[in-house]
Amino acid sequence: MKNNNKMKKIKEAMKAYTVFQRAVWMACMTIPRGQTRSYKWIAERIGHPKAVRAVGSALGKNPFAPLVPCHRVIKSDGTIGGFSAPGGLKAKRSLLSLEAKQFRCKAV
DNA sequence: TGCTCGGCCGCAC
DNA sequence: CGTGCGGCCGAGC
Incomplete structure (x- = not known):
């Protein structure tokens, strides 16, 4: 339930943005912890394979930094790609490695 | 209201 | 391995 509540809040905040962004973020949120997906994967998922x-x-x-794990999204060739958030690729790698560890340890 | 530019890419050459 | 172009959306002018 609490999770739902949080989701509700996110959705509220999301209403201020475009559907495209919402779609992207939604897809992003579906990425399990300790795993990664490619930008293409998201693009295809939201119905815009070329976007x-x-x-x-x-x-x-x-704008939903921790809620939407954009760091779990990497390039289709397996490289990290880019990261505009504070910390840059450094932070992105750290997060990924950290989450991967947590996943193995606690199995979430 | 319409055009132009930039971006955390992907793919072909 | 490096470079260029393609296709798409959001934001600014």
């Missing part, structure tokens, strides 16, 4: 750049843009503007 990978738009996806990147949306993630870059992501």
Whole structure:
């Protein structure tokens, strides 16, 4: 329930943005902890297989930093890609490695 | 209201 | 391995 409540809040905040961004963020939130998905994966998932750049843009503007784990999104070739958030790729890698560890340890 | 520019990419050459 | 172009959305002018 609490999770739902949080989701509700997020949705409220999301209403101020475009559907495209919402779609991107939603898809992003569905990524399990300790795992990663590619920008293309998101693009295809939201129905715009070619809008990978738009996806990147949306993630870059992501105002829901911790709620929407945009750091779990990497390039389709397996590299980290870019990261506009504070900390840059450094932070992104840290988060990924950290979450991966947690996942293995606590199995969430 | 309409056009232009930039972006956390993807793919072909 | 490096470079260029393609296709898409959001935001600014």
